[in-house]
Amino acid sequence: MSTSSVYIFEVQGHLDEHWADWLGLTIDHTQDGTTTLTGVVPDQAALHGVLEKLRDLGVTLIALHLSPRHRTPSSWAPAKHLPHTGHG
Numbered sequence: 653m654s655t656s657s658v659y660i661f662e663v664q665g666h667l668d669e670h671w672a673d674w675l676g677l678t679i680d681h682t683q684d685g686t687t688t689l690t691g692v693v694p695d696q697a698a699l700h701g702v703l704e705k706l707r708d709l710g711v712t713l714i715a716l717h718l719s720p721r722h723r724t725p726s727s728w729a730p731a732k733h734l735p736h737t738g739h740g
Contacts, residue, residue, distance in 0.1 A: 658719040659699065661689040664712040675705055686714060 661677070667687040672679045677691035693699045706713055 656692050656694045658690065659693045659702075660715075660717040660719055661702070661706065661713065662715040662717075663687050663689065663706065664714055667709070667711060671709065675702060677702070687711075 664686055666681045666685065667679055667689070669679050675689060675691075677689040680688045680690070682688060693702060703713070
């Protein structure tokens with residue numbers, strides 16, 4: 653079953669575009685001096701790999717977003733509702 657999802661990483665500063673291939677993400681510079689990195693990440697192990705690469709580059713991660721509208725249909729799982737126990 654595929655669990656690929658599109659992730660959006662926001663980092664501080666303008667990351668040079670030559671890192672796009674190594675990261676496997678597209679790079680867009682924003683007016684506010686940050687960089688938006690976007691791409692399909694096949695699984696959690698790959699997500700951790702991207703985060704490690706960003707760490708190795710010394711960039712500051714501002715935000716990480718999962719784009720649910722870009723998830724593959726096979727990656728959707730029905731929400732599980734826990735019964736209310738009356739606590740909390």
